Amino acid sequence: MSLTCLGVSVDVNTEFEAVIGLEVHVQLATDSKIFSSARARPEPGNSVADEAVNKNTTPVCAGHPGTLPVLNQKAVNYAIRAGLATSCKINLKSIFARKHYFYPDSPKGYQISQYDLPLCEGGHLDIEWGEEGEMTKRIGITRIHMEEDAGKSVHHHGYSLVNLNRAGVPLIEVVSEPEMRGPAEAGAYLRKLYAIVTAIGVCDGNLQEGNFRCDANVSIRPKGVKEFGTRVEIKNVNSFRFVEKAIEYEVERQRQVILSGGKLVQETRLYDSQKNRTFSMRTKEEAEDYRYFPDPDLPPLILSEEQVEAIRASLPELPDQKRDRYIREFGLKRYDSTLLTSDVLWGRLFQESVALCGRENGKILANLMIGEGMRLVSSADPDETKGFTAKQFSDLALAVADQTVSMTAAKQILAILFEQGGEVGAVIDREGLRQVSDLSALEPVIDEILAKNPKQVEEYRSGKEKVLGFFVGQAMKATRGKANPALLQDLVIRKLKG
Amino acid sequence: MKQTLPSIQEIHDSFDAGTSDPLSLTEGFFTRIKASKHNAYITLCEDRALQQARNLSIELKTAFQGKVPRQTHPLFGIPLGIKDVLTMDGVRTTCASRILENYVPPFTATAVARLEVAGAVSLGKLNLDEFAMGSSNENSAFGPVLHPTHPDRVPGGSSGGSGTAVAADLCVAALGTDTGGSIRLPASFCGVVGLKPTYGRISRYGQIAFASSLDQIGPMTRTVRDAALLTGIMAGVDENDSTTLARAPEDWVAVVDRANGDSSSLHGLRVGIPAEYFIDGIDPGVRQAIERAIEFLKQEGALVVPVSLPHTEYAVSTYYVIAVSEASSNLSRYDGVRFGVRPEGAMRAATPSEFYKEARALFGAEVKRRIMLGTFALSSGYFDAYYRKAAQVRRLMRQDFENAFQKADVLVSPVSPTTAFRLGEKSKNPLQMYLTDIFTIPASLAGLPAMSIPVGEDADGLSIGMHLIGPRFGESTLLRVASRIEGGLS
Structure with a gap:
């Protein structure tokens, strides 16, 4: 049929x-x-x-x-x-x-x-x-x-x-x-x-x-x-x-x-x-x-x-207009800009934070908010009143910008701020998350990782450069995200090649 | 026709003279009400009224040194009856329905509040046809009201309690409400003055709705001047009613006083006689009295002009589509959940629809009939043929009046084809009952001001009212004409 x-x-x-x-x-x-x-x-x-x-x-x-x-x-x-x-x-x-x-x-x-x-x-x-x-x-x-x-x-x-x-x-x-x-x-x-x-x-x-x-x-x-x-x-x-x-x-x-x-x-x-x-x-x-x-x-x-025209004239910037402006002004990706501008509270937080840390740090700010910030807020119990302040975000963005902390550490700091509140500087100090850019501190860590993973070292040396990521990841883990990632990568490459 | 009962002005004179005071006057009314067999009142506010009257009597002696403050309190110590569709804070308001027999509103109707601020004493709540639906006052869950002078007859409806109470000296003046003639018909049958103002003149806030686009509060009084006085106090914009009109009330008492003292006040007034209102089926006694009144107006210098209201034949059917449609909607809130009594059966209901069936069974037969008609007229598939069509005809009827008022300043007709009929005479035949309002309905549909003014009696001694219809906001003209008739036609 x-x-x-x-x-x-x-x-x-x-x-x-x-x-x-x-x-x-x-x-x-x-x-x-x-x-x-x-x-x-x-x-x-x-x-x-x-x-x-x-x-x-x-x-x-x-x-x-x-x-x-x-x-x-x-x-x-x-x-x-x-x-x-x-x-x-x-x-x-x-x-x-x-x-x-x-x-x-x-x-x-x-x-x-x-x-x-x-x-x-x-x-x-x-x-x-x-x-x-x-x-x-x-x-x-x-x-x-x-x-x-x-x-x-x-x-x-x-x-x-x-x-x-x-x-x-x-x-x-x-x-x-x-x-x-x-x-x-x-x-x-x-x-x-x-x-x-x-x-x-x-x-x-x-x-x-x-x-x-x-x-x-x-x-x-x-x-x-x-x-x-x-x-x-x-x-x-x-x-x-x-x-x-x-x-x-x-x-x-x-x-x-x-x-x-x-x-x-x-x-x-x-x-x-x-x-x-x-x-x-x-x-x-x-x-x-x-x-x-x-x-x-x-x-x-x-x-x-x-x-009607008086009401039209009183309309604020609409989400689409704001999205386009953020793309222009902060160099955000369209999708990220949409995320930031489609929620009033995040939009307001972004605006207040950027006023504190300067528009040149808008992109870092956006990355902090979209990546970890939104994840933390959306996974929290909606009845709880935890949240972030503009000061926290702008301080953190500045800390990332001047390399005081790595992006990875910044995410940990966000989680701590979200759970416990507090000031960015104090959390960095208390948790010892200041970025390590000191070669003498990183070298022993990398040496140890290379020694523990001879197989991967061999792979790299035989041309599988993708293994690099594995080493960097291991080193980040060992330093609890504190290592300056650019520095770390250079160092790993040097060691592997050397 | 000369009224023998004292007017508000005369009562105030007696207060001034010290021969009466608000308290003794009010007590006298309660004595008469309790002795009366008319069944005019559903609920008495005796304690409240006596307290009010007592305070006023003291104030009269002390604060006002024996002189009634007529400027600031134009109704000082005047006992009124209030139709039981108007709310008073804390006073049971039944609409003469079983379904609201225990309803106590938490607020006062604007019209009543304004009268009380002016010094009026509310004696109680007057009987009516259930939810103001009827022309004989036989549709009351609290029993029919009797005609003031002929107890085997009806007082007219739906404001029958108001008509009888004013005529039988059970209050000085009363509030009625008029949807299709509910003030004018009982005024005519009971021999009192009744005024339905322009739709939107008086706030409907606190008037329990029958048909919202037609309902209008108005006074029923002993004299034209009293009607002018009450209307002036009640009229004007109310922020609680978006359908009140931004048109300032006029000094209607002055209009009446001027007309009373000026025999030339109707000179040149164009009195329109609608051809469609002088039809076969009008009682000879009624016809005679109206013709005599028209003759009187001519003697007063008025010009009689023929006019035509060609859509009159559709008035009753148009009205009975629009009014019942609105009623079916307005009465949906009486479902036993929040408003309305819950009968035993409703409490055993398993589903909401069973519950409603039980709770809504408490309406009287006429109310049920109108709810069903209205529900039908608004139903999908029938809306265009009934409600929409009726709304269109209503516009045509408004146009009829506008055309007629190009030629005339006021229209006159009988209020009803007959005088007060016998109890039970028409109650088995709704259609015949509906035709009682054939002359009053068109002005309601057009939202125009209209009045009933006594012009004589038939062979049985039953009152006959002449119907005056004015253009929008034409209350002054109505009052002027009514005042001359009152003073000159005996």
């Missing part, structure tokens, strides 16, 4: 391509909620969990009968910023609509959102992916609309409790065109969007607290086919890596269904990150009819050209 998909016959050898569109909910970093004066985010220094349950509410966001929404102008400005930073057209007239569904954490029985006429339309993002960011593509943004968040249901001991602190928190939903063709592109899109909304200051970017949540629409089709296959929506994944993995899983699952002669159904699925699989939440038949209609409590949102 021959199988077909979208009118094309398919078998195990058919190459399929994924069609991915993303809907990202970005929480706007306003102090008050979108339609009420209640606090929208925890007091400075607090996490969401620190806030007393149902404390950040007013009768309006609790949906009390008789209350009316009043639009937070700051949230509008933030949404416009996001629209402009993603090259959207800003609609000078947009409409708020009610989206109806029953759920205990939706206090009004509807969510105020935008439907027919959203605030922003027709933008795009340029993404880069691949090992060194060598793949690039422009992804269209269909629309960005404003809406309110729901409350949070907490289930325990057979009861369901509702916390309305989050109800009415301002969100924008950024809807992409279905133009991504694989998990890596989706990941790159999310990282770029995240970099932009955090760089322009409209989102705090706290992934653990759900500041940036993603729904992915995924379908597949045999390569070359223009039509779309049956679409599956994967809901609410809040880590970039999990989105990639969920899509990866989903693409393969859909391929299996097609190749086993099954039929894909339009449905909403959830991703289980522990099992790394998606499972069905509801099918299209079970989907709600949201019964959108214009919210009669909110007049159309009317903006002037001047308002």
Whole structure:
């Protein structure tokens, strides 16, 4: 029996391509909620969990009968910023609509959102992916609309409790065109969007607290086919890596269904990150009819050209512009520059550090941050408050530049600073990591290594020059990274040849 | 028609003269309310009101040396009834529904707050049709309100408690709300003055919504001047309601006073008679009274001009699409989770949808009917045919009025084709009930100010109200005309 998909016959050898569109909910970093004066985010220094349950509410966001929404102008400005930073057209007239569904954490029985006429339309993002960011593509943004968040249901001991602190928190939903063709592109899109909304200051970017949540629409089709296959929506994944993995899983699952002669159904699925699989939440038949209609409590949102232009003029340097500038000014590799400029905190740290140690040391600084710094931070427990200061990085960059420490030792120093804090100079002294450029100190070390490894010495002398690296590595290890690498290499060569 | 009950001005005169004071006046109202069989009130705020009145009585003697501070407190010591869709902090607000029978709001409606700041004493919460949905006040979970003078008849709805309370001396003035005629119809049936201001004049903050794009608070009073006074206090922008309009209230009391003293004030006024409003099916008594009132306006120097509102025939159906659509949305919050009572069955529900089924069963029949109609009209696949189409017709009706107001300064018609009907007479036939509002609905759809002013009685002694419709922000014209009618037509 021959199988077909979208009118094309398919078998195990058919190459399929994924069609991915993303809907990202970005929480706007306003102090008050979108339609009420209640606090929208925890007091400075607090996490969401620190806030007393149902404390950040007013009768309006609790949906009390008789209350009316009043639009937070700051949230509008933030949404416009996001629209402009993603090259959207800003609609000078947009409409708020009610989206109806029953759920205990939706206090009004509807969510105020935008439907027919959203605030922003027709933008795009340029993404880069691949090992060194060598793949690039422009992804269209269909629309960005404003809406309110729901409350949070907490289930325990057979009861369901509702916390309305989050109800009415301002969100924008950024809807992409279905133009991504694989998990890596989706990941790159999310990282770029995240970099932009955090760089322009409209989102705090706290992934653990759900500041940036993603729904992915995924379908597949045999390569070359223009039509779309049956679409599956994967809901609410809040880590970039999990989105990639969920899509990866989903693409393969859909391929299996097609190749086993099954039929894909339009449905909403959830991703289980522990099992790394998606499972069905509801099918299209079970989907709600949201019964959108214009919210009669909110007049159309009317903006002037001047308002929009004033916001455009206030936009800071965007990640792409900053990346190009860093390449120019510090001679960074494109990929490294992307890494540094796509994270607000690293970007800020870099900027502050470079101001201290001078731009001529920017490249060393970048290497320290990208190599070891980012690895340390990302592997640490996110709840811990360990971190680096600009002073630490700039001191260390200077120490590397004037050869006080080797790059290898610098990495050890970073790890110590990260774990214990402290000053660069003090750590160097305490750990005895000052670079050894003294020939008389290195010579005995090398002699010993050569004596212990006669086989490798023989190999080198018979023309296998690659073995050089082995000796240098051994010598570095023996000196705990303190040896001046250039000096060391010269010395090894001299000894081997001599 | 001359009212025999004292106006706010006359009450203040009696305070000044020392023949009455806020406390004794308020106590008198509670005595009458408790003796009354009208079922006008759902909840009394006796302790709160008496405390307020007591304080005012003391202030009157001490701080104000026996003289009512009419400038700073224009409602000083005036007992009011508040329709039970308006919230008052700490006072149960039911909307005459089982589903809200225990709801105590934590905030006060802007309109009520403004009246209280002006010195008003709120006696209690007035009965109505459940969620303001009805034309007879028979749809209340707390029982029907009786007509003030004919207890076998309805007071009209949905502000039936307000109409009866004002007419039966159970408050000096009342707040009603009007979505499709809910102030004007009971005002007409009960023989009191009712004003629905321009949509957006008075904040809806604290008005529990039926149909948000139509709902408007207004006064129901003994005199035109009282209506002007209350409207002026309540009107104006409210930062809690984005649909209030940036149009400063006028000194409507001055407008009324000027009209009262000036027999030429209607000279040259163009009074439009919409052809579509004088149809077969109007009671002869009603027709006669309205014609007599029009004759009076002519005598006052007004010019009567024929006008046409060609889309009138679609008004009721348009209204019953838009109003029920908004209602179905506005009432979704009563799901037993946060708002609404949880019946036994809901607590045993295994799934959220079972839970909702139980909790939402508590609505009355008319409310359920409208929620279902509205849910249908907004459903995907039907939205264009119903809601969108109705919104288009609504625009055409607005245009009708704009055209008519090129030729006329004010439009007149009966408020309703009939006088107060008997309890139960129409309650089995929703469609017939809906037609009661046929003349009041168009002005609601267009957001225009409109009034009911008593112009006589039929053979059974039942009140007849004349309907005045003004252009947007045309409250002054309405009050001027109403004032002349009040003073001259007996």
